[in-house]
Amino acid sequence: MHAIAALDARPVTDPLALRDIEVPDPTVRDNDLLIRVEAVSVNPTDVYRRAKVKADGPPRILGFDGAGTVVGLGSAVTGFSVGDEVWWSGDAFRDGANADLQAVDHRIVSRKPASASFADAASLPLTSITAWEGMFERMRINREDAGTLLMVGGAGGVGSVLTQLAKRLTSMRVIATASREESAAWCRRMGADAVVDHRDLAGEVTALAPDGIDYVFSSYTPGNIEAYARVLRPFGQIVSIDGGQLDLLPLFAKSIGFHWEYMFARSRYETWDMAEQGRMLAETAELVDAGDVVPTATVRIDDFSAAGILEAHRLVESGTVIGKVVIHR
Structure with a gap:
């Protein structure tokens, strides 16, 4: 062939x-x-x-x-x-x-x-599975949950699907990141309630959610851990899909949960589910x-x-x- x-x-x-x-x-x-x-x-x-x-x-x-x-x-x-x-x-x-x-x-x-x-x-397929696993299995969000979710990389493949699923299947407010006007417009088309520039992540998220947010779905994690620690409430949750060596100590004081999402884990290990x-x-x-x-x-x-x-x-x-x-x- x-x-x-x-x-x-x-x-x-x-x-x-x-x-x-x-x-x-x-x-x-x-x-x-x-x-x-x-x-x-x-x-x-x-x-x-x-x-x-x-x-x-x-x-x-x-x-x-x-x-x-x-x-x-x-x-x-x-x-x-x-x-x-x-x-x-x-x-x-x-x-x-x-x-x-x-x-x-x-x-x-x-x-x-x-x-x-x-x-x-x-x-x-890949982006949908990643979004489903990250949101409902790693962060354990259920379909009645409200709160605020930050989608870092909102115009990418995963961000585009996760925003749609979060808005259709939960009661959460979704804030997406984008750095260009065409990217921001796409995020809004996917259903994002608000869009922020990732270059001033903590400042712009805080302006929109001064009391903090509950969840971060991260497509671009290195360099952002301190910003996530600032904007998340105590006991907030982060899912990262991009790997890399990270210093997670800034998350400790708020007891923030950190999860990896790797959608090939099930097929690699032929898990029971x-x-x-x-x-x-x-x-x-x-x-x-x-x-x-x-x-x-x-x-x-x-x-x-x-x-x-x-x-x-x-x-x-x-x-x-x-x-x-x-x-x-």
């Missing part, structure tokens, strides 16, 4: 940073669906992993968001049939969606929204079909090749993209 792969670590300006190659069709495990990929989107993790590919290793087929059609079933699969139109985020430790075919554990797949094209559907991710995607699909959540694709590239996907990497790596970049057939 045709696939797009990184063979070594090259800068995004190098036309050989991603290459069109031919590889065998995926091996289908008992719990797998074999899916013909129709569309993918590019996330920051694609850019990060492309830059870490070792020249002496196997080709790395990236792609952690996909939408397509089921063409084969493993022996233990239930609930799916050949011909189903599905969406998924996949497993960071298996070959990804940048290929004609991908084998994906059926427990982390659901049928895509009927109302969404493959391209629009591909914009949502892997199917929760399929459930999250199914519920998101219902919200999309009801008009309560909108897809976040803002750039659509009609070129499912190394050149098309590399252009998407370039856009994501620039740090200026609002929403998601999608590549489709």
